[in-house]
Amino acid sequence: MSTRTHHCNKLCTEHIGQTVSLAGWVNAYRDHGSGLVFIDLRDREGLTQLVFDTEDSSQTVLAVADKLRNEDVVAATGIVRTREGGPNPKLDTGEIEVVVKEIELLSKTDKLPFLPSDEENMPGEEMRLRYRYLDLRRPKMQQILRTRHRVAKLTRDYFDEQGFLEIETPILCKSTPEGARDFVVPSRLQPGEWYALPQSPQLFKQILMVAGCEKYLQICRCFRDEDPRADRQAEFTQIDCEMSFVEREDVMQVMEGFARRLWKEVLDYDAPEFERLTYRECLDRFGIDRPDTRFGLEIVDISDLAAKTDFGVFATALAKDRGVVRAIRVPGGATRLTRKMTDRYTEFVKQFGAGGVPVCKCTDKGLETGIARFVEPVAAELIARLGLEPGDSVLFGADSYGTCVKALGELRIKVARDLDMIPEGKWNFLWVVDFPMFEYNEEAGRFQSLHHPFTAPRPDQIEAFLAADGNDRDAIEAILSDGYDMVVNGSEVGGGSIRIHRKEVQERVFSLLGISPEDAAEKFSFLLDALRFGAPPHGGIAFGLDRVVMHLCGTDNIRDVIPFPKTQTGGDLMSGAPGEVSDEQMQELHVKSTWEGE
RNA sequence: GGGGCGGUAGCUCAAUUGGUUAGAGCACCGGACUGUCGAUCCGGAGGUUGCGGGUUCGAUUCCCGUCCGCCUCGCCA
Secondary structure: OOOOOOOOOOOOHHHHEEEEEEEEEEEEEEEEEOOOEEEEEEOOOOOEEEEEEOOOOOOOHHHHHOOOOOEEEEEEEEHHHHHHHHHHOOOOOOOOOEEEEEEEEEEEOOOOOOOOHHHHOOOHHHHHHHHHHHHOOOOHHHHHHHHHHHHHHHHHHHHHHHOOOOOOOOOOEEEOOOOOHHHHHHHHOOOEEEEEEEOOOHHHHHHHHHHHOOOEEEEEEEEEEOOOOEEEEEEEEEEEOOOOOOOOHHOOOOOOHHHHHHHHHHHOHHHHOOOEEEHHHHHHHHHHOOOOOOOOOOEEEOHHHHHOOOHHHHHHHHHOOEEEEEEEEEEOOOHOOOOOHHHHHHHHHHHHOOOOOOOOEEEEEEEEOOOOHHHHHHHHHHHHOOOOOOOOOEEEEEEHHHHHHHHHHHHHHHHHHHHOOOOOOOEEEEEEEEEEEEEEEEEOOOOEEOOOEOOOOOOHHHEEEEOOOOHHHHHHHOOEEEEEEEOOOOEEEEEEEEEOEEEEHHHHHHHHHOOHHHHHEEEEEEEHHHHHOOOEEEEEEEEEEEHHHHHOOOOOOOHHHHOOOOOOOOOOOOOOOOOOOOHHHHHHHHOOOOOOOH
16 A cells, blocks of 8 residues: 555645645545546545546556445545646635546445435434444544544643643442442452442542642543433543632632633634623523523513412412412514414423413503413513513413422523524523532432532531531521532533532531431541541532533534444444343352343 | 334435325446536336234224334433
8 A cells, every 4th residue: 555645635736746645435436437537535634536537547547446436445646736627616625636546445345324425315313323433434523523632632731731630530439329320330359349430530539639639630431320311421521620729719710711712722712701690590580500691581580460460370379388470571472472382382391390381462552362361460560570562472480489490491492492592603601609508309308419418518608507407498408509510501511619628517418418427437438538637628620521522513412422422222333232241251240130031 | 210203225205095016316236428526327226114913905104012213301419
């Protein structure tokens, strides 16, 4: 095989007359008979047209060219010249062609399940995953792989500049309570014992702070055995970091700088200073802890007005524990929202536990249709509070606070999509802060960490936290944490916190979570020990690398940015994982399956 | 575990109210063509309509089950 001298995007008029060697895949062939053949040769970088004709190429070379088909692999040597048939403005190399003197067929392809170059007839995702190596040949996928590489490289560069050390932590870990379901690995050497794959290197990175590393970084794989979503895989990659002797502000500055660097380097976008919202504000105004503020449709409380009406739905809601009535103004909704759509919205919110979506319209005569006659007594106040103008419509939610804002928050996003209200090409970065430390889980009858059990209370809350009565639900839920989430266009890309570095605070958290001292000792003794032996104040954050790459590549499917992703049922359609293991393997691992098949 | 959508040629899709031999584009195979660039033109081959059952004179179409893929609720400290 001749040594390659150039990539297929590199040749231009200044190479005319030079002898060059290229190698790659046949992207397209145009065969004009035995006398003239064109091949678009594709490699990682681009396309170059090869030409074979009777005047310039030998019969042997022509004979090979005549048989070339899509996706055959060839190496060719020839001379660069101006395109005799005129330039092709669609290609970077459209000014030139390579007239081939030598050609070697390196690999003949069998019949293909699909053509990577055929953008018009893109195969379904199942096909793409089964033949991932063909899918990845597509320039779009090559571009994603490249962007992912750049993000990883920029990560290492940025954090290196900031004085972080890249340190590895174990993949075979100990299972810890709470959190997601663990993936688990049987121990051969310790019969009956199991490792868990890390859901994140959380405890190890804190231990590294106690170990005096001061600034830690890792691009690490994490595993959570939960059902996937469009933006979630069981196996994903996290940009994980931790810093000592810092406060919340320090971590946020470092990470904001990092995000700004990524967007600048990859998209040449200068992000403005990130907006900050409290968790409470997020829920009140957007009904979600990762708000998308690129469009309006904010949620407005009208409970006091609703109380003045005779509408049964409102009365029922207000009678509930923490019952509220809230509304969203939809500009121009009177004509843009059809009856069919609003009927669907009622179905839509039912999945979030809400009963339905009452509506009404605003005209120049006041409120009309839907529940207008019920809200008539407060029409003027409603118009004023929501800023209604003729042509608008109003979507109502009435339920307990949690259900109401959740339903309206999801509805708000759906309406924005339906009405095409989300601006393209706009970036919306923000921080969410002041999360509660705990939320009460009604079913379990106990408190849960909103973030994780190692999150510290905000410094001004610590004394109140230590003093709070564990049975006083309101007092406990009022304690704010020193955590922070980074949100980009309504998607959570990173989250972290200042950690607890005082043993008594950590023990108090465990006890509130219902983790007995014995359990805590069994599961976390190494952390509690470490906190006894001189732990510096520290905090950190984890970034979802996959999600960041999704944003930078403009896709809403996480599988697009993972080279070899898994399906909804956790399968790898290419390799066939997961699969059975032999009885011998099972025996060695002291494992017996209870699965009997069906 | 629940809800929704989908599965027809190698790929992307079509097929009237349940009705004759299940079609088209691309790919593939053969042929023609010396300036194409998604080459063009002619011809050919290619089907267990995911799988199993049911209804029917007759099922790609209707019903039930099941498998696979996607979206989603739950879940994701």
